[in-house]
Amino acid sequence: MKLLITGGAGFVGSRLATRLLRDGELYGQKIDKLVIADQFAPPPFLSNNPKVECRTSPLLSQCEVLHKDKFDGVFHLASAVSGECEDDFDLGLRSNLDTTRALLDALRRAGNAPRFVFSSSIAVFGPDPAHPLPDIVGDQTLPMPQTSYGTHKLICEHLVSDYTRKGFIDGRSARLMTVTVRPGKPNGAASSFFSGIIREPLNAQVAICPVKDNVAHPVSSPSLTVQGLKAVFEASKEDFLGRSGLNLPALNVTVKQMLDALENVAGKSVRALVKFEFNERIAAIVSNWPKGASSQRAARLGLQGPKTFESIIEEYIADQKGDSAG
Amino acid sequence: MKLLITGGAGFVGSRLATRLLRDGELYGQKIDKLVIADQFAPPPFLSNNPKVECRTSPLLSQCEVLHKDKFDGVFHLASAVSGECEDDFDLGLRSNLDTTRALLDALRRAGNAPRFVFSSSIAVFGPDPAHPLPDIVGDQTLPMPQTSYGTHKLICEHLVSDYTRKGFIDGRSARLMTVTVRPGKPNGAASSFFSGIIREPLNAQVAICPVKDNVAHPVSSPSLTVQGLKAVFEASKEDFLGRSGLNLPALNVTVKQMLDALENVAGKSVRALVKFEFNERIAAIVSNWPKGASSQRAARLGLQGPKTFESIIEEYIADQKGDSAG
Numbered sequence: 001m002k003l004l005i006t007g008g009a010g011f012v013g014s015r016l017a018t019r020l021l022r023d024g025e026l027y028g029q030k031i032d033k034l035v036i037a038d039q040f041a042p043p044p045f046l047s048n049n050p051k052v053e054c055r056t057s058p059l060l061s062q063c064e065v066l067h068k069d070k071f072d073g074v075f076h077l078a079s080a081v082s083g084e085c086e087d088d089f090d091l092g093l094r095s096n097l098d099t100t101r102a103l104l105d106a107l108r109r110a111g112n113a114p115r116f117v118f119s120s121s122i123a124v125f126g127p128d129p130a131h132p133l134p135d136i137v138g139d140q141t142l143p144m145p146q147t148s149y150g151t152h153k154l155i156c157e158h159l160v161s162d163y164t165r166k167g168f169i170d171g172r173s174a175r176l177m178t179v180t181v182r183p184g185k186p187n188g189a190a191s192s193f194f195s196g197i198i199r200e201p202l203n204a205q206v207a208i209c210p211v212k213d214n215v216a217h218p219v220s221s222p223s224l225t226v227q228g229l230k231a232v233f234e235a236s237k238e239d240f241l242g243r244s245g246l247n248l249p250a251l252n253v254t255v256k257q258m259l260d261a262l263e264n265v266a267g268k269s270v271r272a273l274v275k276f277e278f279n280e281r282i283a284a285i286v287s288n289w290p291k292g293a294s295s296q297r298a299a300r301l302g303l304q305g306p307k308t309f310e311s312i313i314e315e316y317i318a319d320q321k322g323d324s325a326g
Numbered sequence: 327m328k329l330l331i332t333g334g335a336g337f338v339g340s341r342l343a344t345r346l347l348r349d350g351e352l353y354g355q356k357i358d359k360l361v362i363a364d365q366f367a368p369p370p371f372l373s374n375n376p377k378v379e380c381r382t383s384p385l386l387s388q389c390e391v392l393h394k395d396k397f398d399g400v401f402h403l404a405s406a407v408s409g410e411c412e413d414d415f416d417l418g419l420r421s422n423l424d425t426t427r428a429l430l431d432a433l434r435r436a437g438n439a440p441r442f443v444f445s446s447s448i449a450v451f452g453p454d455p456a457h458p459l460p461d462i463v464g465d466q467t468l469p470m471p472q473t474s475y476g477t478h479k480l481i482c483e484h485l486v487s488d489y490t491r492k493g494f495i496d497g498r499s500a501r502l503m504t505v506t507v508r509p510g511k512p513n514g515a516a517s518s519f520f521s522g523i524i525r526e527p528l529n530a531q532v533a534i535c536p537v538k539d540n541v542a543h544p545v546s547s548p549s550l551t552v553q554g555l556k557a558v559f560e561a562s563k564e565d566f567l568g569r570s571g572l573n574l575p576a577l578n579v580t581v582k583q584m585l586d587a588l589e590n591v592a593g594k595s596v597r598a599l600v601k602f603e604f605n606e607r608i609a610a611i612v613s614n615w616p617k618g619a620s621s622q623r624a625a626r627l628g629l630q631g632p633k634t635f636e637s638i639i640e641e642y643i644a645d646q647k648g649d650s651a652g
Contacts (some may be wrong), residue, residue: 042347130465130623131570139456142468144487144570151488155481161470162477166415240454244470297456 001029004071005077006059006103007041008036011182012119016075016226016286017046026073027115027234035069037062060094064104067109074169075229076103077119081189082149082285089148096152099219104159116171117233118160120245123150123217124175126288137218137290139247139297146288154245158167161243173245174232177220177293177305181316190285194219197255198262198313201273209255210279211286218250218293220305221312231301241297249305250294251312261309265317327355330397332385332429333404334362335369337508338445342401342552343372352399353441353560361395363388365402379457386420389428393435400495401555402429402444407515408611415474422478430485434494443498443559444486446571448544449476450501452614461614465573465623472614473516480571487569498571499571500558503546503619503631507642517612520545523581524588524639527599529628535581536605537612544576544619545584546631547638549646557627567623575631577638578618587635 003020007013017036025031036042037055041087047054055062078099085092095100097121107114126146127133134141145151153175160171193210194217200207222229228248232240240246253261263271295303306312329346343362351357362368363381373380381388385404405423411418426444433440452472455461460467464593472478479501491614507519519536520543526533546554553573560564566572579587589597621629630637 128570130570130572131568140468142466142570144568145484146491148488148492151484155484158471158481160476162474165472166474242457242470244454244456244468246456 001031001072002033003031004074006037006076009038009040012179012225012270013077013244014042014046015046015222018230019226021049040127060099060102063106066106069112070112071114073115081187082123082147083188083190085149086147092148092152097155100156104163105169113167113170115233116169117229118156118173120153120157120173120175122175122177122290122293125290126155136292136294138294141174158314159243164243172232172240174228175245175247177218177248177250179222180219181224190282197274201270202266207274208277209274210282213256214254215286216291218252218290220250221315223315224306228303231303235301239257239301246297247295248300249295249303250293253309261313265310265313327357327398328359329357330361330400332363332402335364335366338505339403340368341548342371342555345552347375352615359537367414380630386428387424389432392432396436396438397440399441402442403475407513408449409516410514411475412473418474418478423481426482430489439493441559442495443555444482444499446479446483446501448501448503448616448619449473450480451616462534462618462620462622468535469512483571486625490569498566500554501571501573502551503544503574503576505548505551506545516608523600527596528592533600534603535600536608539582540580541612542580542617544578544616547641549641550632554629561627565627571620573619574621575621575624575629577632579635584635587639591639
């Protein structure tokens with residue numbers, strides 16, 4: 001089978017690609033070709049794989065000719081992140097809304113109704129005077145996004161649903177929790193600190209936490225997120241249960257619990273590298289996010305969230321050592 | 327003040343225009359100019375009004391220069407109807423999604439953040455295996471559209487919400503119930519029969535009812551729908567309560583209750599002109615629609631639904647006699 005991963009050079013995308021190439025098959029079918037579409041090149045261990053074809057340019061322009069491919073499956077992970085979309089409204093519209101629409105139209109034009117997994121986000125949920133947000137958001141919670149990022153994710157969920165209803169694709173939307181611990185540098189996501197407060201101290205660097213330590217949030221690990229995307233791809237329509245977005249499993253933690261886990265894994269001196277400097281802009285965005293999530297539909301697919309935050313930190317450390325490639 | 331009504335030549339739009347011109351003011355401000363944008367011309371009693379400017383061409387192309395106007399208020403009613411959008415997927419995308427996006431971008435470019443009312447629809451609601459539809463859909467019910475029409479309406483609600491959050495417009499979305507009794511000929515809407523089974527018999531013609539008489543549905547009259555749109559425009563942000571779509575009030579009736587009312591108003595022989603011929607395609611669409619609606623938020627704005635279906639029929643008869651102009 002021939003697969004496409006948009007955003008396949010990114011944090012989650014490259015791990016998904018690695019996992020799929022390692023498995024060699026998906027949905028019981030041999031993977032012959034894996035196209036990685038991204039605006040930057042994937043790491044060499046991916047681009048050098050003979051099954052991988054890299055297409056490195058803006059996805060929106062790639063979509064113009066994408067109908068010539070007949071992909072058997074698509075994972076659509078490419079996305080501008082929440083912070084940049086708040087700063088640049090047009091970027092959000094272009095990267096997250098127009099690009100998804102163009103991708104769906106290209107697949108519709110291809111005409112072979114490929115299976116399609118859209119990586120939506122916990123950011124579809126938010127509080128609204130008419131719709132107070134429960135502490136734990138479930139699959140049944142009414143989404144009311146409070147950022148352009150979340151708005152476009154929700155809109156794309158409904159596009160995916162309608163293109164699926166019409167038989168143009170066999171699509172399903174999985175809402176990713178905040179994935180941590182991200183390697184590398186902070187990015188423009190307002191959630192960037194959820195990785196930074198673990199990653200920087202482990203690298204013997206000071207980290208700034210821009211919110212109070214009682215902030216709670218649903219998180220997951222890279223490997224369980226990849227597992228979730230794969231399971232959603234492989235699920236039958238019946239098991240996926242309808243066409244609305246599904247919450248991937250989360251571990252619901254507070255910043256304090258994250259730092260307690262950091263101390264358990266790496267010691268007091270490492271934890272002490274985390275400094276609290278309240279950032280009003282980030283705190284305001286985060287205050288509109290869910291404090292926790294539940295995932296009954298994902299559980300039906302056999303998916304479970306991380307058991308402890310320690311396990312998430314240990315996955316990061318192993319990943320950095322090269323013991324794990326997703 | 328300078329107002330724009332898109333779809334202002336249509337059934338609801340022309341009645342809204344008539345009402346606004348009669349009132350002479352909106353939101354306590356004098357109406358100096360009313361632009362009616364539609365793909366066909368409004369009736370002469372509107373186009374001849376010195377305050378009215380008619381722009382008769384596809385709205386999508388009109389949006390290219392619309393930023394040059396600085397409207398104080400916009401009612402966005404233009405829309406392709408449900409049945410045509412099911413038959414022509416591209417028409418739905420272009421007329422209901424792309425056009426709304428272009429309108430929002432034009433208003434954003436104009437830069438004066440006009441008040442904006444979007445006419446959404448009860449069609450945003452539908453059943454889904456993961457989200458069973460309650461018999462009565464409320465403001466709190468999770469929308470899960472089952473048509474492209476409903477999908478695009480919901481998507482546009484979220485665009486309106488996000489453009490409002492960013493301060494580009496002061497927008498609010500009102501979900502119209504099925505408005506009946508529509509004059510004229512049947513249109514492409516799957517809900518067309520909700521008018522036809524009253525209108526045709528009153529005109530001494532046979533009407534075909536394509537669904538069973540126990541089908542229940544939330545309906546409203548043209549005048550109460552116009553009143554609702556006006557009240558939503560005039561509501562303060564606080565009274566509107568957030569940025570999610572609001573259900574306008576409905577009378578929840580069955581087809582049988584509609585026909586009983588027809589008999590009460592016009593007699594047995596008129597009712598006997600309604601023949602039942604089951605239409606699987608229309609019945610399938612209608613079976614996915616809500617059986618009733620509630621409207622707590624609209625009630626906060628002082629809005630109530632029709633008290634009886636007889637009153638709806640009487641409004642239609644008076645309207646046809648020219649006693650009422652909406």
